[in-house]
Amino acid sequence: MMMTLVELNTHNLPKCPTHPEESWRKTNPETFFLPQNEVLNFQGNSAVESLNNKFLPWKVSYRNSDLLENRIQQLSNIINEDGIQALKLEQHRIILLEIGHGCVDIYASKQLKSNIELISAPFEVQSIAPKSDIGFALASRLKASSPHELIVKLESFGTEVPLVLIANQMSPNFSQCYSVLKFVLADSSQAELALIDGGNQFSYLRHSLELHENAKLTQLWIHNSAHENRNSVTLLERLVTLHENAKLNDAQIMLPQGNTRVTSNIVFAEKRAEAHSAAAVVATTGKFDYEPIQYHMAAQGKSDLNVKMIMSGRARAIFQGLVTIEKNAPQTLAKQNNKNLLLSKNARVDASPRLEILPNDVMCKHGSATGELDAKQLYYMATRGFSLNEARKMIVKSFVAESLINLESETLLSVMAESALEVALSQLPKEI
Template sequence: MTVIHLESKKLALCPKYPEESWRKTNPEIFFLPQDEVLNFQGHSVQEKLSTFLPWKISYRNPKDTLVHLSSLKKQFGEACDAIFQKDLNRIILVEIGHGIVDVYSSDALKSTVEFLSAPFEVKSIAPNSDIGFALANRLKASAPHEIIMKLATQGNEKPLIIVTNHLNCNFSQIYSTFKLVLAKGSQAELIIAEGNSQFGVLRHTLVLEENAQLSQLWINITTDDAKNSNSLFEREVNLGENSKFIDAQIMAPHGITRVTSNIVFSGKRASANSSAAVIATHGNFDYEPIQEHKVPQGNSHLNIKMIVANRAKSVFQGLVIIDKEAPQTLAMQVNKNLLLSKNARIDASPRLEILPNDVMCKHGSATGEIDEKQLYYLSTRGFSTAEARKLIIKSFAQETLSLLESESLLLNAAEHALEAALNQLPQT
């Protein structure tokens, strides 16, 4: 594949022969005509292609943190303020908008926090992907710099980082790249809530250095306003030696949405426990989660559940890669799907690429409908059919939150976000 260099006043084009992982989503929808492409500030890319365009980062009064957290009511409902009020002394709120970043950091924190805007490095999230590389070139043109946050915690302090990414965006196109670097031995919790527009490409990167620990809640809940949107969400998690990553995802997409996530094991004895609940009621959702083991003794678990209603379509194509240099690896990937309509569709294609012999690897996928025997049993216990269906669906999805620490703020937030996502399902 040939990618035209960005300095040439032309943008990277979609490869003519897309790889297998794009067989259910036409990649050309993410390659707008170059005269229509805007940058992260809303200007024409062609006019600003060679211009130095860093993000404008501003530090705001932390006393206003709770007021700005109200923008998350679509994600967490009316309980939003109550969820965060008791933990304001450890919150770092990062609001990403059109070309600007506003930071609200608690004065009570002793941790070292640094923000900067640096040139974005072109890289495909999926390994060896021509389309991924071309899309990264496109993203570079629209968002030439990325927002970098470096965090080094002190003692037992565990900051809560909340990133709101274009939640209140009224623009037709949105682009951003955000990177969090968690220093050696540090620990933190992270909530990322991403919005959408008619067209958007949002990427975030998490770097966990040696012995670092991070728990993440990744949320994308959209409404009917986005039913004609095209959205691409990308994530890379890079794990250093002995680092630990816990991840829960809640997604309620509309329109055409593709998510590519790659958890890369770069250090020995790193572990990742990841889960996702996808509630699709409209449009097409394409999810490609990757577990890429490059070094020995890694441990990764992935549990993804999809609930698909109406005429929505979802694609799951998980991939586990274990390099030759990564023996003694344990990797598991499970996908379970629930169809709520005769017209809903799910295409599941779990994949394995394993080179060494000394590994333990499992994967599987299952798709079905609500069990009539379960409905009957609940009806004998006094539940109406609608109540029984709602209980079964909620129980199916809620299992994905079990890896979050009991009675933690992250679990409380995740339960409210899941409830908001499930409320989008048709009531029958």
């Protein structure tokens, strides 16, 4: 357990620390701290009143597998029809989890041979971001609102590559959403994971991924709020732990609303672990704060991150990337790249990629660039018969399409990602 200056109190929820650390310097942390008497737990009751009741497990229900196709269709507001049909064609290897308020429904294909286990267990309070008192205080509030985490353990069978499809808080019943989810992939197993996060007026969703030795996971992470409340608050946290020779291929598509903060910490805990991540952020309003962390603790690790942000209207974004390489992590290769496209004069991105390197025998690169649509490109396409609006849309789409580079082409996840990206880009103004 991480010890910080914030102490747990059995009768009160932790307050926001007085002095924000550097990673929160451009974000008002108070935004993510509801008044104590307003905080609910994941079952819709007062979190303060339930502090002394630590036994609040997830209610797990196994549903009829014959309903799987119908439940896949319910994702049509996030994934277009091409993506839905691709899912239905491969439903023989799908495990669908629908997470709501304290409940999870499971729909698994009868043809699936891989072993999956679900557990509801208490989780330790820790901050996703190392040495963050604000993160620890928030995690302590999450502990009060969701005392148990849902643990999904998967061991693949032979050459089978199961697809775990998780729909998290897509139809919330209360004004607040909380969930703590942990996905564990066994030694030498391989799988695909599609995680779709929704949310409500106030959402705090935490995910942990643990890849054991020689495990390989390809993940698509989509965040698309099910609401259009510009005053909403969403906090997404992800902690990935990679053991020896583990490999993660990761694509993210974010369509935030209101005030949204995402912290993603990938920890290279053992040697020769790899992570290849890319993200596309499309925002038309609100404020989006993204803090990705590549934390190398062991030798010969490889990581690269490529983040593309498209901002229109009065949207604001903050990119605070961090690469940390400890003394025990020589021969590490780490890259971090951020490029941003502004589609209006009122949109803005503040970027600050950071490096913290302790050993000498490493290779690291980082960079960031922000700009508007290139007038020369628009002119060239106009000479080829494209209208100005068509040219703009093609440039925007090609700019953000690189975020899907870590997904093998023409696979199920790539089809899902392309369809989700189409939905995200459709939210942009018709006249860019």
